[in-house]
């Protein structure tokens with residue numbers, strides 16, 4: 001297990017957190033979230049310091065949470081401000097509070113040492129709030145360790161087999177990839193550029209392109225949490241202009257936030273942002289349904305793999321080939337990050 005602490009993780013979409021108490025477990029830490037009366041998102045440990053009752057099962061009173069069991073009352077910093085039956089409040093009566101930042105439609109939470117929480121470390125997904133794009137999104141619970149989702153997303157050859165009829169076509173598995181690793185910034189790039197490929201329904205129905213396409217998949221994985229797939233499709237032969245402008249290409253930014261829930265389960269956040277058919281509700285509905293279907297195909301497969309892994313004897317050896325280069329690089333960097341040593345110092 002390679003939990004990476006001292007990192008920002010996506011806890012929720014901003015729209016998920018309102019006045020109500022909202023529970024979500026991240027890296028096996030149960031958290032409770034709510035929006036203060038001033039509108040700021042608050043994250044506290046979801047366990048009353050008294051007898052462990054979940055604060056998420058309790059109630060708010062203004063900007064405090066009153067424990068639903070015996071009434072210990074906590075402010076937005078997690079400090080207990082009232083206990084029942086006595087005026088003296090024990091000095092240790094507080095629950096942990098977690099740094100939170102709202103950015104790019106996500107609520108990011110820092111899991112680790114508070115004083116190391118640096119907002120500038122949060123990787124960006126600006127398309128999700130850019131008016132030049134229209135976004136559909138969701139989150140599916142995955143009953144599998146997050147490393148299986150990382151493997152899955154870094155090797156898109158599986159689209160041909162697991163997602164045939166949705167986003168897969170024979171050319172995806174048939175086209176070699178290039179992989180680059182920026183060890184300093186800890187970013188993994190995997191690219192697959194198809195010059196002449198079948199147009200799968202996901203793109204045919206959303207772009208209206210008839211016939212074959214140029215299809216580029218440029219992955220950018222910021223371990224541990226954020227995965228970006230820059231996808232470009234256009235009719236065969238249509239390439240960006242020399243100055244980089246690309247008025248005839250269709251661009252889809254597929255964003256995943258991979259947030260471990262426990263050692264064997266994951267929050268699988270997904271979003272699809274497009275720069276075409278911006279106002280077209282039918283296209284939005286189609287892409288939301290299609291992508292959710294595709295994500296659920298992955299969820300089904302990875303849930304099975306989790307069971308397989310849990311049942312197997314120690315020491316099973318996988319066999320890796322060229323398509324696994326990105327996934328193997330990700331595993332290596334995650335292992336180093338989990339060990340708490342900068343990747344570049346462990347080469």
Ligand code: FES
Pocket residue numbers: 048049050051052053067068069070071072
């Ligand atoms: S468990 Fe919360 S007040 Fe007792």
Ligand SMILES: [Fe+2]
Pocket residue numbers: 152158159162163294298
């Ligand atoms: Fe997939």
